[in-house]
Amino acid sequence: MLAYPHINPVGFHIGPIPIHWYGLLEIISFVIGTIWLIRRGRRAEWQWTKEQVLDLEYYLSVGAIAGGRLGYVLWYDLPYYLGHPIQILEVWDGGMSFHGGLIGVILGCWVYGRKHDRSAMAVLDFVAPAAPIGLGLGRLANFINDQLFGRVSHLPWAVIFPAGGPEPRQPSQIYEFLLEGVALLIILAVYGRKRRPTGAVGALFVLFYGIFRFLVEYTRQPDIQLGFVLGRLDMGQVLSAPMIPIGIALLYWAYRGGFETPERNRAAGGSA
């Protein structure tokens, strides 16, 4: 088994203010994602200006934070928050759900698309390849913060997490970093390099995130207030399972040309 590296959660101080690795990694992922989207937006098939990308990120950030928090409240600890409704607003105390955040981001894409005359699926296609950067670095931050670790295991690479007691556990944050971060980034970046039908890149994100998260959850310690929720499945798996058929359905519909807009067809010379 491996020893936990004991990385100080505080990266450094700016004067009296401690800068935590978690926040720092989130900021780094936001900056990298923004730069990448600005460069991606310059390509002929996208045609996004820098101002449009920054404007879009505002909608996505609001959607991700509001959706992530409401998702956590609804799916992970509703009885508690019904008793303490004010704490729903205390997002700095932790408690965000990826699945709620994804719904919030999709709504953000839809609102932005309506305002700027773009289809929601085209907006989702544009941003999807950048999402694994934030997801991956977020998982690394979880590892540094000694949280969201795996189940008890005696594999040679199991780690004794201080917050998890004396037994070695699966480093599930690292698995998530590798799958939801690195692998998903490679899949979407490679697939998104060529022109694809509208909606296909977003659909592929939904499909592969669903598959990866469902698999990794088998190694992750379920949330303590829930435990397992449906036989051997935990809440992460219950919420990730429908992403697989939804992703397949979206991909099928995208390749049928269902999300194409007349403007895009014209720009592409009438074919998708």
Place this chain on the structure above:
Amino acid sequence: MTAAPEKAGARMSATRGAESSATRRFARVMIGFTILYGLLAAILSFHIVVEQQAVRRHLDTALRVRPVGPFASIRASRAVARAFVARLNAAFGHNPCGPGPAFALARPHAMARRDCLVVIAPGRHRLHVRAYDTQGHHMDNVFERLNPPPRHL
């Protein structure tokens, strides 16, 4: 002379209209499915959190107040365990997952249904406590001690 292009234009427009209404139908099905699934997941989660909270409190209490040994014999330990189970059942009432007691005196593998059950097993040096979650999977006492349940939801 202009009839053929007009017909073609009308046909294209009709196809686009049909495609767009089909996409709208597809979107409605996807959104409806997501909302329904999300609501069902929320109901399931609410139910599980309430039950799990109860069994965590039972486990926490049993671990905190279990009589300490060593006991004179395994028979003495069994008598202490039986009295302990009776006391706990009197204090906490029924099993949060359904009918039946919340605490039982048995070997874990001898129990047919273990959802939300806290099993007290006699031992020479101390009473062993093992809890089962809402799905009947045994819980981790060490992890529970590190993260005790809140007193109230």
